[in-house]
Amino acid sequence: MSASGERNDAPAASSGEDVAFKSGFAAVLGRPNVGKSTLVNCLLGRKLSITSRRPQTTRHRILGIKTTPTHQVVYVDTPGIHRAAGTALNRYMNRAAVSALDGGDVVVFVVEATRWREDDERVLRRIHDTRSPVIIAISKVDRVRDKSLLLPFIAEVSRRTGCDEVIPLSARRRINTDLLETRIVDLLPVGAALFPDDQWSDRNELFMSAELIREQLTERLNQELPYRLSVEIERFSDAVDPVRVAAVVWVERRSHKPIVVGREGGTLKSAGTRARREIQSMLGRRVHLDLWVKVKTGWSDDEQALMRMGYAD
Ligand SMILES: Nc1nc2c(ncn2[C@@H]2O[C@H](COP(=O)(O)OP(=O)(O)O)[C@@H](O)[C@H]2O)c(=O)[nH]1
Ligand SMILES: [Mg+2]
Structure with a gap:
């Protein structure tokens, strides 16, 4: 399903008279194996996507829908963007990932702590032209023993991407994942729910x-x-x-x-x-x-x- 789907007529739950309901798509992109699916599962609070220690586990664009009384975030998990060479399946996976940018109200670019790689550069080139706001999630910070490496890495990522919204987090330990969700919701447009409130995925x-x-x-x-x-x-x-x-x-x-x-x-x-x-x-x-x-x-x-x-x- 396209990330720019028609808004349906599902009633928007509202928690108060002056709080406008917000809804939209948050596209989660990054190179293979940085923890995109683990992060989406954590934000959703349930298992949407399979994960593994191997790259290229996710093969499709998969929607995970989280509805609360004040907002509905449609997370778009994607295959890791990788070198275009390879099989037809590899090309399908790259297309599935890049297509999530269309209609993404917010882009979450996941970069693994604490090394910027050529593959991250490749992802950056893909998202460079998006008009949507970008949040950079520095993943797996629980694995960083020497925490003094984090601040310089955040600065480096910010400099390389020109993006000043950088959140270091750990999906495994639930560090800063609430903060990421709050920032995503802040950036969503006001609007009615896109999916019925009991639907949590586009997949059967x-x-x-x-x-x-x-x-x-x-x-x-x-x-x-x-x-x-x-x-x-x-x-x-x-x-x-x-x-x-x-x-x-x-x-x-x-x-x-x-x-x-x-x-x-x-x-x-x-x-x-x-x-x-x-x-x-x-x-x-x-x-x-x-x-x-x-x-x-x-x-x-x-x-x-x-x-x-x-x-x-
Ligand atoms: N230590 C640690 N490992 C993580 C974290 N998030 C993901 N991983 C691991 O990184 C590997 C790749 O995760 P996955 O979500 O499949 O990555 P994806 O390919 O980007 O979707 C798996 O072995 C995960 O368990 C994290 O916050 N901390
Ligand atoms: Mg994945």
Whole structure:
């Protein structure tokens, strides 16, 4: 969905006569692995996006909606902007990220403490022309042992970006995340809610289930394998108890299949068990999960295959 969606007629909750309701999109951008998804989950107070220690875990633009009596913030989590070279999937991911700038009322540029990298420069070039206000979030400050490094880094980031709104924070430890939310809300325009107040994402339970399965596989696999698999839900029956979910794990090469399955099926089994629990807690219902591994040669560089697998603009 486009970040510049039409405003709907959802009634705007109001907390007082003279407080105008505010609403809008906050696009969260940055290079891969800086903690964008962890930050969005923290701001939302629930798990919207999967996260991992590996770069390029988030593949889509995903909306997370937080509605309070005074405002509605639509957070836009994005794939990390990375070097344009690569597969069709890489190009799709970059497009998905950059497109979040259209219609973003506020841009949150996430930079990891305490080193500015060439990849951050690449992101900066992308957001340079945006007319929306930009807040820079310096992420993972809990990892900075020597706190005296922080002030010079904030100054450096401010100088490089020309942006004076820089907030050092930690999503993991919830340091300064309330401050970031307050500043985002300050910058939102006055306006009615964009989504019904009981909606918290633009994604459905099928999408979320596939992501939760991919998260567990990403955690267990090495080298290029996490980037070479995709999960597709083939069946999702919630009219029965337990809910029955059947999913295919697509891999790119025959040789990948036994690795994903693991010795005596161990890798697939442990990923499946853990993902099933995660899906259960998302749905609040018991779940039966079946997983199969299938080969679709070269899917990540095949535009047609990508479209069919849901990587469509
Ligand atoms: N120590 C620490 N680690 C973090 C923090 N935020 C994210 N991480 C870790 O950084 C890695 C990448 O996070 P993720 O949210 O997937 O990054 P993304 O690719 O930018 O969405 C994961 O291993 C996270 O657990 C933080 O505030 N502190
Ligand atoms: Mg992410």
